[in-house]
Amino acid sequence: MRETMKAILVEKAGGPESLNFVEVPRPKPDAGEVLVRLHASGVNFADILCRTASHPGMTPPPLILGCEGGGVVEGLGTGAHRYREGDRVAVYSPRGGTYAEWVAVPEDYALPIPESMSYQDAAAFTHVFLTAYHALQTLGHAKEGEWLVITAAAGGVGTAMLQLARAKRLRVIAGVGSADKFPVLNKLGVEYGIDYGTADLGRRVREITENRGADLILESVGGSTFKQALSCLAPLGRLILFGISSGESPAVRPYDLLKTSSTYAALNLSVLFAHRHDLIETSWRELLELFEAGTIGTLVSQRLPLPKAAEAHRLVESRGTTGKLLLITNGSE
Ligand SMILES: NC(=O)c1ccc[n+]([C@@H]2O[C@H](COP(=O)([O-])OP(=O)(O)OC[C@H]3O[C@@H](n4cnc5c(N)ncnc54)[C@H](OP(=O)(O)O)[C@@H]3O)[C@@H](O)[C@H]2O)c1
Numbered sequence: 001m002r003e004t005m006k007a008i009l010v011e012k013a014g015g016p017e018s019l020n021f022v023e024v025p026r027p028k029p030d031a032g033e034v035l036v037r038l039h040a041s042g043v044n045f046a047d048i049l050c051r052t053a054s055h056p057g058m059t060p061p062p063l064i065l066g067c068e069g070g071g072v073v074e075g076l077g078t079g080a081h082r083y084r085e086g087d088r089v090a091v092y093s094p095r096g097g098t099y100a101e102w103v104a105v106p107e108d109y110a111l112p113i114p115e116s117m118s119y120q121d122a123a124a125f126t127h128v129f130l131t132a133y134h135a136l137q138t139l140g141h142a143k144e145g146e147w148l149v150i151t152a153a154a155g156g157v158g159t160a161m162l163q164l165a166r167a168k169r170l171r172v173i174a175g176v177g178s179a180d181k182f183p184v185l186n187k188l189g190v191e192y193g194i195d196y197g198t199a200d201l202g203r204r205v206r207e208i209t210e211n212r213g214a215d216l217i218l219e220s221v222g223g224s225t226f227k228q229a230l231s232c233l234a235p236l237g238r239l240i241l242f243g244i245s246s247g248e249s250p251a252v253r254p255y256d257l258l259k260t261s262s263t264y265a266a267l268n269l270s271v272l273f274a275h276r277h278d279l280i281e282t283s284w285r286e287l288l289e290l291f292e293a294g295t296i297g298t299l300v301s302q303r304l305p306l307p308k309a310a311e312a313h314r315l316v317e318s319r320g321t322t323g324k325l326l327l328i329t330n331g332s333e
Contacts (some may be wrong), residue, residue, distance in 0.1 A: 008306065156320065159323050
């Protein structure tokens with residue numbers, strides 16, 4: 001095994017130009033960690049926030065970016081016992097490190113994958129489907145037949161939510177920032193799409209639901225989109241915030257919730273990994289069953305070689321991407 005590896009390092013917070021393709025020492029697994037040789041890394045909006053040092057829960061630069069990937073266990077730290085060398089895993093790494101050939105993570109942050117799931121699938125599946133699952137179920141308590149509104153619905157997490165919502169037989173209204181994204185919604189069987197770049201999300205949801213409003217709203221944009229979403233909650237509705245892609249932090253007055261006796265909650269997947277691993281394990285088993293049955297799947301719009309990470313960031317920031325972008329780190333599977 002080589003002692004060095006290729007990786008994307010951010011020395012100092014900045015724009016996409018601050019992503020440097022460099023040779024760095026290969027990580028060594030600490031006690032309780034596994035070393036994983038990565039085949040692919042998922043590009044997430046969270047990586048943009050890490051690069052610019054604006055993610056509240058993640059390590060600021062200098063760091064190797066990337067919080068998810070798929071690969072093979074190639075080393076075990078002292079006391080690590082969940083895996084053997086050669087095991088195929090998906091990796092979630094909130095401290096970064098997956099824009100690289102190898103990453104070392106605590107063994108709880110590696111999840112087993114079946115033969116039917118490729119490493120690229122793992123890199124495009126893990127973060128988005130776990131987030132979608134826990135927003136929809138653990139916090140959202142979604143029930144069959146309810147009206148569900150999803151914002152940024154054509155994105156990575158959004159398309160995972162659409163698939164899980166379809167499996168759960170919810171009535172879905174999908175919001176996107178431009179009408180160019182409607183074909184992705186159509187492909188996923190969405191009946192009601194709203195372009196909140198030109199239309200008022202709240203007003204359209206009220207029209208579609210014949211003035212009832214949405215039982216559950218999964219929101220990740222913030223700013224005016226959040227405000228419009230809050231205005232169309234049904235009585236006893238739930239609004240789950242799981243991101244602020246616009247950078248405009250939403251303000252909620254308790255009175256807004258009193259009017260409809262609504263619940264407002266926020267999801268942070270890394271908190272579940274750190275404190276409720278039991279929930280992660282149950283959800284992972286359920287998600288793999290749905291994947292193997294073909295009920296849900298990955299939606300990769302672009303694959304780029306690792307050195308082109310800056311291009312991937314520019315694409316995500318342009319707000320024009322749909323589904324997932326992958327960085328290919330090793331091999332081709
Ligand atoms: N809480 C958690 O644990 C957790 C876990 C995973 C992801 N997330 C969050 O979930 C959201 C989706 O993540 P993702 O990786 O799947 O990204 P994504 O949805 O593929 O991309 C972000 C989307 O946000 C929308 N957006 C609105 N304003 C934007 C702006 N000013 N710049 C860029 N995009 C903007 C765009 O969709 P439209 O143009 O259609 O609006 C864009 O496509 C992000 O906010 C991310 O931070 C949270």
